Amino acid sequence: MSYTRLTEPLVRDGSGLRPASWEEALDRAAEGIARTVETRGPDAFGVFSCARSTNEMNYVAQKFARAVIGTNNVDSCNRTCHAPSVAGLAQVFGSGGGTSSYQEIEAADVIVMWGSNAREAHPIFFHHVLKAVHNGAKLYVVDPRRTSTAKWAHRWLQLNVGTDIALAHAIGREIICSGLVNRSFIDRATSGFEAYAAEVEQWTPEVAALETGVPAELIEELAHAYARADRAQLCWTLGITEHHNGTDNVLSLINLSLLTGHVGRYGAGLNPLRGQNNVQGGGDMGAIPNRLPGFQDILLPEVRAKFDAAWGSKIQPRYGWHLTQMFEAMDRGELTAVYAIGENPVQSEADSGRTLKRMQNLEHLVVQDIFLTKTAQQAHVVLPAAAAWCESEGTFTNSERRVQRVRKALEPPGGARDDIDIICDIARRLGHDWYYESAEQVWDEMRALSPMHRGMSYQRLAELGGIQWPCYSEDELEPTYLHARLWAEDPAERGEPAGFAPVRHSPPVDELSEEYPLRLTTGRRLDSYNTGVQSGGLSSPMRRGETIDLSPADTEALGVVAGEKVQISSRRGSIVAPVRLDEGLRPGLAFMTFHFPDEVDVNLITIEATDPVAGTAEYKASAIRIDKLPAESAV
Structure with missing residues (x-):
């Protein structure tokens, strides 16, 4: 499927979405949010922030959740991966x-x-x-x-x-x-x-x-x-x-x-190694439920007091729900409204059929994105945003903690607007006098509150080609590596010791059986990007579409050949995909990606079993079986 850029707002009338003015769309977005907060309380609302957008956008998004709504329910796809x-x-x-x-x-x-x-x-x-x-x-x-x-x-x-x-x-x-x-x-x-x-x-x-x-x-x-x-x-x-x-x-x-x-x-x-361009930055900016910008613990009174004074608000002294917990709260009817900025959970979450039903059952869903994703298709309001990497000003933070400048190279198409401006428009409709003249103004507000970013002015970032955190002063640079303190001779300089963790081996949750004898693991390929929204419609000789990769021994045992379509089933559902031979797989192991969900939605069959600490799902270890299709269906 090829996605086209969103260039005008959309609002839901009945079962369909129709074009709307910005004024109507923003009014509807704000009215639905206000209704949720007034009738169900602030914790019935959640914000999904974007790991592909700028640090500045992520800072404003988490500030919106905490200072405008009064909830710490904010998270991003960091939950899905790292x-x-x-x-x-x-x-x-x-x-x-x-x-x-x-x-x-x-x-x-x-x-x-x-x-x-x-x-x-x-x-x-x-x-x-x-x-x-x-x-x-x-x-x-x-x-x-x-x-x-x-x-x-x-x-x-x-x-x-x-x-x-x-x-x-x-x-x-x-x-x-x-x-x-x-x-x-x-x-x-x-x-x-x-x-x-x-x-x-x-x-x-x-x-x-x-x-x-x-x-x-x-x-x-x-x-x-x-x-x-x-x-x-x-x-x-x-x-x-x-x-x-x-x-x-x-x-x-x-x-x-x-x-x-x-x-x-x-x-x-x-x-x-982070999977998207700003997964590290999203967490650094506080777009997570338990930390404010700079990884400052939200439970510490002195930390909250600093942000309360700067924002003119009262931050709730408790951790919010992370992404997985927000989905669980949807099941219980406790979370009924979501503002999703650049996130596409209907395609990215494990057991995606269940996620789709959750999103469809929300009382109010606002999606802000550059394409009409499957998540956006379920929204009550869709807001067209600028692409962060080429149509916005700001910064990204990569896997080595290096903050780098991003400069606007193109104007967004049609009526698409900058993410920060959109968030501020909704905040003003909810009674908060929010205006930012530039991304730099946002950045300077953030680094005044986050000690580890304090020395990173836009001018210094440009002069040095990026700076790794921590950077506490505009006059100095810290070493490129962390935790040198552990080697200090003085115990006072070493600080808290690094603790060994005597963890225990635990096998995958989705057990292999006679009915589901193969192990499916998922991952990425070089030529495609995540859920395929940005790369799936591109014409390229490298684009091969989705396959189920099998070992030579398994293809022989199953009586299938390369290119033949087969049915892949788990305890959650079934999909169909062509076979690809991979001599790098051992017998009993299959591999697929999540790059082409419009053709083959792999996450319909992955398991939603999650890590109790981090909330990340077990995408890498689903139990499956493979069945031959009738001859007319296998071509």
Whole structure:
């Protein structure tokens, strides 16, 4: 399906959407929001902010939720992908950002890419990885599939889906038993080592090999290479986080860095690679339910007092609902109105058929976007926005915590307007005198409230080509890596120790059975983008559409051939897609993407089981079966 740009507002009359003036659309949007707050209270309302839009927009969106509505129910697609990374890193180190810069990758001796096909999903970052490999670094790739990233690896560890903790624990045990721990770092900068060592004791390489499918000798090799390296980088993406225990997966990797001291030094670190251009920035700006801009805890009275004074409002002293909890609240009838800015949950959420019903049952849905997505098609009001990356001014924050300027290059088409201006128009209709003359004015308001952004003026960002947070002063720059404090000689300078987490292995929720004997994992491909709204309609020789990728052994066992359409079923529903042969898959494992939901909606069959800490769904581990179709349907 090809999506065309939204150029005029739409409002719902009966069962359909019709064009409307901006005045009518904004009035309807505000009236529905006001009605919800007056009749059901502020917590019946939620804001979905946008990880592809600017920092400035995300700041204004979360401010709208808190200062205009009076709720902390604000979140973004960070919940869908990297919320476990933020949760795990924040638990251990106090902040949820990757610890190193891209440049530092080139200085590493060993690089571990775990659950990450960076060659296709993060090609700019992978360019730095290739430079490191060219310089002599050893690249280890841990992935169930032999991806294009794995083809560059010194060693590829093909683990069974959902066995990451078992493998990490076996690596940790081998490091301990071989006397390769960094004992001085552990004693100086960490806590909980003994409990962790007791937890991993059972995971010998031989036991782990049975659970993970990775040969014991490869487990031992990776353990020794990582521990002995002077500088080692451990990088991951959704293969780690999109599980029912994603936060524990992240913690199991952090444990390895604490064992070896591979954190807090140049060239040694932990790096979650973000999937969209401003996933990091959305969280940094407070578009999450438990933190204000700069990761300041909303429960701290002194933090709320600072924002209350600046905004002239009273921030609620409790955490809001994150995205998954908002969907659960819809089921209970407790959340009845949503303002979705640049988010398309009807296509991106697991068990998407259920999500569609939830959105259809809302009493008031306002969608602000650049295309008429499937989510927008369910809205009561649709507001056409400018594309953040080329039609707006502002900043983005990438995976290495680098804030960079974005400059307006094009005028938005038709009547489409800047996101911040639209939000302010609704705020004024709700009784708040909001005006921003520029994105820079928004940024300056934010950095006056967020210490870690304080030194980042627009002028300085332009002069330096971007700045990594934290940056506390316009006169100085902090090191490119985080947590150097852990190496300080003075205990007062080290601060709180980084705690080991003795997490436990837990297999996927969606169990394999005689009826559903295959494991489906999902991911990205280089030539397409997320739910396909922005890339699905493009004509390109690389665009191959959706397929179900199977191993040669499985295609033979099923009696199917490449190109043949088959029915793929889970405990939630069925879809149809053509077969593609992938020799990088082991028998029993299938792969699909979510890039073409208008042709094949993969998320109709993925499981909604979620991580209890982060709320991220287990996209990577659904149980399925594949059935041949009648001859006339299989072509």
